[in-house]
Amino acid sequence: MSTAEKLENGKFKWVGTRPVRPDGVDKVTGRARFGADLFLPGMLVGRVLRSPHAHARIKSIDTSKAEALPGVKAVVTRDDFKEMPSESVAAGEMMIDYRDMTRNIMAREKVLYDGHAVAAVAAASASVARKALKLIKVEYEVLPHVIGVIEAMEPGAPVLHEAMFTEGVEPTPDTPSNIAARNELGRGDVEAGFKKADIILERTFDTAPVHQGYIENHACVASVSEDGKAELWCSTQGHYMVRAFCAKLLGMDISDLRVTASEIGGGFGGKTIVYLEPVALVLSQKAHHPVKMVMTREEVFRATGPTSGANVWVKLGATKDGKITAAEAVLKYQAGAFPGSPVGPGCMCAFAPYDIENVKVVGYDVVSNRPKVAAYRAPGAPISEYAVECVVDELAEKLGLDPIELRLKNAAKEGTQAAYGPKFGPIGFVETLEAAKSHPHYNAPLGPNQGRGVASGFWFNIGGESCATININEDGTAQLMVGTPDIGGSRASMAMMAAEELGIDLDKVNPVIGDTGSLGFSFLTGGSRVTFATGKAVIVAAGNVITDLRERAAKIWDIPVDAVEWEDGFARPTSSNAGEFDPLSLADIAAMAAKTGGPIAGHAQINAQGAAPGFGTHIVDVEVDKETGRVTVLRYTVIQDAGKAIHPSYVEGQYQGGAAQGIGWALNEEYVYGEDGRMQNTGFLDYRMPVASDLPMIDTQIIEVPNPNHPYGVRGVGETPLVPAMGAVACAVEHALGTRLNELPMSPPRVLKAIGAIGEAQA
Amino acid sequence: MAKIHVTATVNGDEVEFLCELEETLLDVLRDELHLTGSKEGCASGDCGACSVMLDGRLVCACLVLGVEMEGRSVETIEAMAAGDELHPLQQKFLEHAALQCGICTPGILVAAKALLEKKPDPTETEVRFWLAGNLCRCTGYDKIIRAVLDAAAEMRVS
């Protein structure tokens, strides 16, 4: 059966089933090796000295006492990293600039945030390393700092970068500021659109920066040999990106650096750039020993990328019957210490779910004295879409319309011109709304102090470069290698697609993640791209194996290759005209590989185009305790278009995990800063992520509107589930309270303030 | 620095190790004994990734000092499967896809096993509160809770 026929009548053998993942046993027995789990002979411990100031000029660094301490093998500072010219390259989320990157991994002229790295040591033990850090003398000239996005934009605010003149405004300003860039998109005529409106709502929202919160701290082991060749083991979403960044920062040939991705204990976008890796390499080079570096949780909070906090203004106009006539927004996103917040995608996504003729969105990328932001699950989108969804909800309320009906009236469909430009292909937004409307959850009764919220979300999803290799072993089993780290079960879906194509049993396919020395470049695990893009590479590689297998069968039977077809794991003559031959299994052909030309393999190297966007709709019920301000999530339903779910359990897992992160973002998570500009809640006790007793079961419904650009119809599913969550939870809380907060997180003090139970000062 | 000599039982075997005063049980397990199944997520008792059984009691290995181990007995995730036979919890975690990245999994399994030893028939709420000290950022806990309840049901039958 061809793939098209299988899709037609749903006769897949593996796709759509729920087998145990191939790496599962290693992960339930503790055998799987994560970033901090590698030990090499002679390995040293590397530790980083971090700035206690939010903003200061480094006047001098004296490392002599540390170097003299017995057991210390190397000390590095800014002097060990070369200056990089400004050069932008595509990273996980958006462009990064090597000039900034080298300053982020090791401060040069100034420290720009509490926790900014200023020096590092490699020592024989952790205790010696810690002592050595205390012996490093850094002389700072402390400068005034600025934390909040609005404060950072004010004239007269302390300026982080003296050479930063806002890009994207005409004429370019002649004084530096913290506004790195302004961008704008839109179409139609918003003024005219608002004139047609019967109702116009304008609201302003604030959101706090939140951390990806992966449980595994950043970790790596670097080993540089005397000839300059190096090996690096690290927890990352993309080891080819780590290789590119480190080679560039250290001036190495890419081929001299071999990077192996360890198992990765969560990333969510936060492990798409480098922090420790280049430092460990330089330490190892100086110390002539392998060096292991592992961050503490405090370091992860203080020095790795959260996503932006933001201030968002939204204006929507609609007719009485609920048709949106115009939409406008201004987004101000914190970038942290260096430019590069996800405000660009934030702008593009803000109104993307809706078919609106007149749209204008302006975005500002603003630096302040916080850690540089990193990608976080649909970077930029959750913030702007949260704000828009809240206004859409209020619009429905004011018009006396059901919020799902209002969305259906304005929903983007196939052929709708997206607010950011092009027309949508087949998308499943309306299907998620219809499913939500008829879901038992949506129609269940609510009790006192309870509220229900619904919100939708959009994310692009990407494709990009991926390699895959399938080597057929002598016994007919298949060795599958891909270059995208497996964060959430992708080995399973890759192996399932390979087994489906080859027509062999799943347990005959052994999937592994190749290191950079074993397989060609693969872009990172991010952008919800792996099942789509690497999956496509696996399917192409399997197709090449099949071509090879048919050629081998043709040789064995001594008939033309055109007369051989591959069906359900067997080579067969296309018709009896070709001759009478018993079908040959993959194992039969593999056994004769040597006689028919050597090993059998298929490779694919592709740049997967045609990723299709994801849409989801969430429904949530909450109860608010008006005495304590505590919000309890009672019931949660996620409905999302997956295109085609290869392994439905892991698709559901993405939906549930995204919703849980969104609940944390909505209700509790935030960075708290003191007057001194230092982060005060650097542990899990105070940076409060959802725990098991905070959450109910999270119901899921997978919608499947196939992506025409993937053989099975796959679209990415990893990021979209976070997008609607904050809007849904916010609206639920607001319905329960009967008042709007327009601020995240809706932590108990803020809830109490909103209902007037406590004053402004206490909140 | 002078290290202290400690004799303890780890997963049924008597082991000796030298440890510094500041080293935790988690440091000893991971860095001295190379039993890396127990993970460090916070080193402050807030994430549960380092959960182990100390003399039959569930503890965070990051909150116990290595030198406190003299004469005591610890069981880690590495001892959970009996030979080739996975513990029912391990099996159910696989069947329910109760892990994504898997970094929280060893700690959650150790903690869940401790719960089922105390309470073979826990309610969903009891499982949720028992596991409230074990952070998972990937799954939203849904499949974890289901896997624990399913394992409990199966263990009661057998």
Added chain:
Amino acid sequence: MPRVFLSGNLKKLAGGAEEIDVEAADIRQLLRVLGERFPDMRPHLEQGIAVAVDGEIYQDGWLEPIAPDSEVHLLPRLGGG
């Protein structure tokens, strides 16, 4: 001739034009012609942008064809977490 839609900063660099006609049979030609016509746009084009041809978004897809009646949108490069 394919119709190219510009917005935001690219629109500014094209002297404020929102829509222009560009003779191009694939993405590589499109980028070349745009760079010749609007030299200020070149750094942006080289940094990497996404090109949507009839709704399909391509990144680095030089050889993707553009039909004479295609609708083309230039977008910032897309990433993700």
